[in-house]
Amino acid sequence: MQPWLRRVRGAIGMGVAWGAAWSVVGGVPRWMFGFNTDAPFPLIFGVLGFVAGVTFAAILMVAERRRGFDRMSLPRFAAWGAVGGLLLSALFTRAASLEMGDVLMIAPTFVLASALCASGSLALARRAPMHELPRGRGTDVDVRQPR
DSSP, X not given: OOHHHHHHHHHHHHHHHHHHHHHHHHTHHHXXXXXXXXXXXXXXXXXXHHHHHHHHHHHHHHHTTTOOGGXXXXXXXXXXXXXXXXXHHHHHHHHHTOOHXXXXXXXXXXXXHHHHHHHHHHHHHHHSOOOOOOOSTTSSSOOOOOO
């Protein structure tokens, strides 16, 4: 598989994972407080989480291109997540034409949520078992000639 295609697949996977996490969090207000809105919170939060995850993956691809997950620190990963959350909040408040009071409420929320999701993503990536892919053409296999 081509490297850019793997990166796109990874960014979409990150977006789906973050979208699922944000969707669960979006269900909390309805479950705890009984909010009923026209657009369901889990759906709205899920879409925002997907966009936040893809944005974070793009920032990570550009900023940390040469580093692997094993060489990155948790605070650095969380910082890149916070940058992605700040970028998402700027885009969201601009698109929704919100006032300054709304911006001051939304921006820290997106920054914190993105930093937490980034930290969780790195923690999960470090816990996952590492699988080596075959290098191809049998270079790693001990081939013996029949006698």
